[in-house]
Amino acid sequence: MNAETLFSIRNLHFSYEQKEALRIEMLELKANQVTLLVGPNGSGKTTLLKLINGLLKPGSGQIDFRGEAINGKGYRSMRSHSVLVHQDPFLFSGSVFQNVAYGLKIRKEAAPVIRRKVSEKLTLLGLSGFENRKAHKLSGGEKQRVAIARALVLEPEVLLLDEPAANVDNKSLKLIEALILKLQNRGATVIVSAHNRSFAYRLGSELLTLKRGRIVPGMVNIFKGFVKKQDEVFTYFASGKNLLHCPAQKGDFNTAVLPLNDVILSEREINSSAQNNFRGKVTHITREGNLYRVELACPLIVQAHITEYSINNLQVEIGKKFYLAFKASAVKLY
Structure with missing residues (x-):
């Protein structure tokens, strides 16, 4: 069952004075998943979050929330x-409690309800006992967690987080990561910006890469799953029906990342030192500059970057089956 489209963006353009900050032809953001917006500083991540939250107005183009333009009927709903x-x-x-309770008081909720909801969200973010602390005396990471608690206590359908992992201490980072994973498991809709790719790989159901204000194709395969077993040579990572050989390392990983240019295609079974060998059917072919992005289902969806020479030499076409291989050392776990 396909996830519901929550935000739909078409021909979006935004500039700060004369400097273009964002240009997106088409983008859909789905409900009930964690979407990561990844890119360096200045790539347009924060601008996009502010646009879909209505804090900025597009120079041109349209953003719909559940099918209604947010510069029209959809604004109040969004x-x-x-x-x-x-x-x-x-x-x-004021105090931490006053900060987190603010929105609930505006809604005129009963005092016992406010105390319960605030306590629940502070506990969720490792801030139990902080109720009477002065907000201005908190560390950067603690302030970030208080702000997230203040948002969560309102029980929003969509939570937008702008660089929650930036400039926070390690304890706060782990608590924020744990929170996002909990929200993901509950089917919540969370859209997060990040320049830290390790953070993004671990948490995102979907990862979108921005570069100079444009959505660009990612350069890696991202597989979600779990560690099935480990030995002295390999870590065996289960993703769907496939088992990936990865470098031996201890840890509780949920994501495997494989660069597109580390995948080898062949019409015959590949006899090499590569431990990961599968057979799949070509489902998509897209030209990207001097290379082609080839997607295969085996049944794990794997993408590879190959040259035009290889496309012609192998006669790659949709529906044709190929063997594919990649080394264990090419896979990184997060």
Whole structure:
């Protein structure tokens, strides 16, 4: 069953004065998953979050929330169902409790309900006992967690997090990661920006790469799964019906990452030192500059970058089956 499209973006263009910040022809953001917006500083991640939250207005193009333009009928619905937590969140000068409870008081919820909800969210973010702390005396990581708790207590349908992993201590980072994974398991809709790819690989159901204000194809395969077993030579990572050989390392990993240019295709079974060998059917072929992106189902979906010479030499076409291989050392676990 396909996930519902929550945000639909068409021909979007935005500039800060004369400098173009974002240009997206078409993009759909799905409900009930964690979507990571990845890219370097200045790539347009924060701008995109502010646009879909209605804090900025597009120079041209349209953003729909559940089929209605957010610069029209969809604006009120989107604002009432989504909350954006900024990279450098603003906290009021009062206590942690006062900050987290603020939105609930605006909604005029009963005091016992407010206390319960605030306590639940502070506990979720490792802030139990912080209720009476002064917000301005907290560390950067603690402030970030308070801001996230303040957003979560409103129970938004869509949670937008702008660089939650930036400039936070290791304890806060682990707690924020754990929270996002919990939300993912609950089927929540979370859209997160990050420049830290390790953070993004571990957490995202879907990963979108931005570069100079444009969505660009990712250069790696991302497989979700779990470690099935380990020995002195390999870590065996299960993803769907496939078992990947990965370098031996201890840890509880949920993501395997494989660069596209490390995948080899052949019409015959590949006899090499590569431990990962599969057979799959070509489902998509896309030209990207001097290379072609070939997608195969085996049944794991694997993409490979190959040259035009190889496309012609192997007579690659949709529906044709190939053997594919890649070394264990090419796979990175997160």
